[in-house]
Amino acid sequence: MNYLRSTLWIAFLLISCHSLTLMGQTALPFVPISLDDLSGFKPAAANWKIAGDVIVDRSADGIVQSSSGKGVIVNQPTDKNKDQLFTSFEHGNIELELEFMMAKGSNSGIYLQGRYEIQLFDSWGVARPRSSDCGSIYERWEESRPEGQKGYEGHPPRVNVSRAPGLWQTMKIVFQAPTFDKNGKKLTSARFIKVIHNGVVVHENVEVTGPTRAAAFQDEKPFGPLMLQGDHGPVAFRNIRYKRYDEPFVQLSQVQYKYSEGKMYAEADVAKAKVKKQGAVQEHMQLIEGANDFALQLTGTLQVPSMGNYLFELKCMGGAILTIDGKKIITYEGFHYPDEWTNGVITLQAGNHTFALTYFRSKDPWLRSEMSLYVEGPGVARQMLSLPTSLPDPEYIEPILVRAPETRMIRSFIWHNNRKKTNCISIGEPGNIHYTMDLKQGGLLWIWKGNFLDATEMWHDRGEPQLAKPAGSIIEMTGEPSVAVLSGKDTMWPDSVSADFQFKGYSVDEQGRPAFRYTIGNLAVQDQLWPEDNNKAFVRQVQLKGSASGNVWYLLASGSRIAQLSEGVYSVNDKAYYLEVEGAKELKPIIRKSKNRDELLIPVSSTSNGTTIKSKLIW
Missing domain, CATH: 2.60.120.560 (Exo-inulinase; domain 1)
Incomplete structure (x- = not known):
């Protein structure tokens, strides 16, 4: 592998993208x-x-x-x-x-x-x-x-x-x-x-x-x-x-480059830097000499096939500035990791336009230089913008998939609701039905069907950003605490656990399935899920025993819309999944409006002798 292939491919590339839906990616609007x-x-x-x-x-x-x-x-x-x-x-x-x-x-x-x-x-x-x-x-x-x-x-x-x-x-x-x-x-x-x-x-x-x-x-x-x-x-x-998409691709030609070295954190640093080399971009040129402390300035002609709005999306390990016809479309100073995207939109006439892109970085020299620039326009499919002579064979990373031939538990970091959660466990079942729990607060993050877990970002390269991801079709949950002590039925459900919450670990049954245990003051909680109905559903059983300082409530579900279909049967989050509550007549679940959403709650009348709440998630 030559040096250029391991650092930055001219002009703007570089890392291949294997999914149409990417973290942070935006797009021009669809026609409804x-x-x-x-x-x-x-x-x-x-x-x-x-x-x-x-x-x-x-x-x-x-x-x-x-x-x-x-x-x-x-x-x-x-x-x-x-x-x-x-x-x-x-x-x-x-x-x-x-x-x-x-x-x-x-x-x-x-x-x-x-x-x-x-x-x-x-x-x-x-x-x-x-x-x-x-x-x-x-x-x-x-x-x-x-x-x-x-x-x-x-x-x-x-x-x-x-x-x-x-x-x-x-x-x-x-x-x-x-x-x-x-x-x-x-x-x-x-x-x-x-x-x-x-x-x-x-x-x-x-x-x-x-x-x-x-x-x-x-x-x-x-x-x-x-x-x-x-x-x-x-x-x-x-x-x-x-x-x-019936228009031809956007084309880039007549590209010139300038290469500088030094500490580069912003556009002003690039402007002050002395140019070390410059010229016309040619096939298979080695433009970048080191992994850090450099700036690469690229200018050229951008040809677009039709008039309209053009969306430019950029991600890079470093900073970048994109200018079209002298107008700054993207200003992305500082240092950014490659899962961070930024974008800009400009209205362009059909024909040629001046193009300038500056890429610079000065941090984490052990990380390779990476930058990608994509464009999408009216009738123009989203494309990686690169020189015809500079596009390499895409680097394919074989995904690291964790399978579940038997019940399997994986501890990992999880990206959920725009936050990295650091105390999570994912449970895979041989029937291809799985879930992830946030152990820090007893909240359910996802349930899904299909393959179990994509652990590529845990183990590939340096294991950055250390995340495991569901490999199947997910139903996303809020991840909020499932049990809380509220002062009244109109009290807002907490986003995080109270100070007296303590996770107590989990026990494992004969099938290898965990039962999670935690306490809220003197109230002991045990939470367990298992598949049922030929792996079409999860049963969730929560057992509560002890005393609490106030009224104990259990959050069955929350979502944009919860509708009761029959006694104890609900559709949740505008018909994303069903939920059935065993013994609903005695438990008396209520649907309430809170936080601009519906919540399905059960008021727990007594926990001193132990109370069991059993429900079924069907999707």
């Missing part, structure tokens, strides 16, 4: 499809209608109830009315995001250009997904093929992260349309660049050689409408939005 009415779609039969909300019975096939209002589009097909729904616009390359809700046993699909389907299905609890399950790229079909081979080229999702019927799910699709020459001959096939289901990448860079089964059109074109399947079963959608 209005769901105030059906004006964003071509006329369709009465199976499609606008609603304000939907409720699904997760125990009965196909039962959907909708309420009046706007913001949700609902499909309830009948023998007479079962049209597909097409958007008024057509698309080529597109990034699409939406939320959907499946009824029990239901089936639908999202067809890019009306031709290439991402399957939507009630696949809750499926252990080994097939190409007919939710999140799959559905198969192609030819009647002329032999029996058993008529369906082909179907791609099941890497992992099934489907949620229970009646819960909102997310789907993000980055699609590349097929291309054709001037005579209409196909040059490249359609391709799903990424499909992200409930926050997990389930497909990446998958070619589709032709329309999938039940497509609206059997030919292939550069453009086509988005289609929502309406003839198979009830489904609801909301927050549908997109970006179309």
Whole structure:
């Protein structure tokens, strides 16, 4: 490996990015499809209608109830009315995001250009997904093929992260349309660049050689409408939005450089530094001579394909200043680690613009120099900005994944709610259902399904920033204390534990599952979770015994919206998950408004002889 590859690749690169969703990353706004009415779609039969909300019975096939209002589009097909729904616009390359809700046993699909389907299905609890399950790229079909081979080229999702019927799910699709020459001959096939289901990448860079089964059109074109399947079963959608990418990339050319050495913390330091070398940037040049105490100034011509707002995003191990046409877009002085992002937006006309970027650093010489600059614009997909001759093969870091063939416990730091939590434990189960607990205050941070834990940032290189991350599809909890002593029912729930909170460790049962123990004064608390219902749910059991200085309360859940569905059954955080409370009639849970959210609380009437609260988290 040459020296340049191990420090900084010209101009601006450097470290490869393997995810579309990055810490701190912003983006230009998506174009929303209005769901105030059906004006964003071509006329369709009465199976499609606008609603304000939907409720699904997760125990009965196909039962959907909708309420009046706007913001949700609902499909309830009948023998007479079962049209597909097409958007008024057509698309080529597109990034699409939406939320959907499946009824029990239901089936639908999202067809890019009306031709290439991402399957939507009630696949809750499926252990080994097939190409007919939710999140799959559905198969192609030819009647002329032999029996058993008529369906082909179907791609099941890497992992099934489907949620229970009646819960909102997310789907993000980055699609590349097929291309054709001037005579209409196909040059490249359609391709799903990424499909992200409930926050997990389930497909990446998958070619589709032709329309999938039940497509609206059997030919292939550069453009086509988005289609929502309406003839198979009830489904609801909301927050549908997109970006179309049909413009060429931004180009950078005629780049010159100046290199200086010395202590560099701000733009003023660079201005005072003596230039050590300068010239035109050429392929495979070694511009940086050391890992620290330098400034690299780059100037050139930036060519943009169309008029509009352009977003520049930058991260670097050090400081940086970006200027376009003499206007500072990003001023990022001091020292910054590479997981910190900053950005700026500027309106540009189509054509050429002057470009200047200064990169400098003077701290932590044992850390390698790294800088990345990305740009996104109208019709221009987010791209790394670099010279055509300077882009190296991406450095691929093999993720360090912790698996759970049996119940497994991992202590680590956790990044949660924009804070690093330093006293956490993650519990993995062999049924691919997991959770993380904050031991410092007895708060639940996450529950998730899928793979267990990504420990790359704990063990790769120097183990910075020392974090473990869920490797599956998460439901995020507040992490607040689960038990608190309140002066009254209107007292605000504490963000952190009281001074008399003491963590007492945990015991482990025969299955290797921990029961966490702590005290609040003279009140002893034991908290344990275990999977149930074929790994579709967690049971959480909290036992309280002793005395307290005031009224003891237990926080079952909190979120933007909590609704009671039946006695002891609730949907939490606007239908992100369900919660069932055992013995709710006697425990008398209450829903209250506090901190601009809903909270589900249980007043604990007596703890002297011991009280057990048992609930179930279902998603």
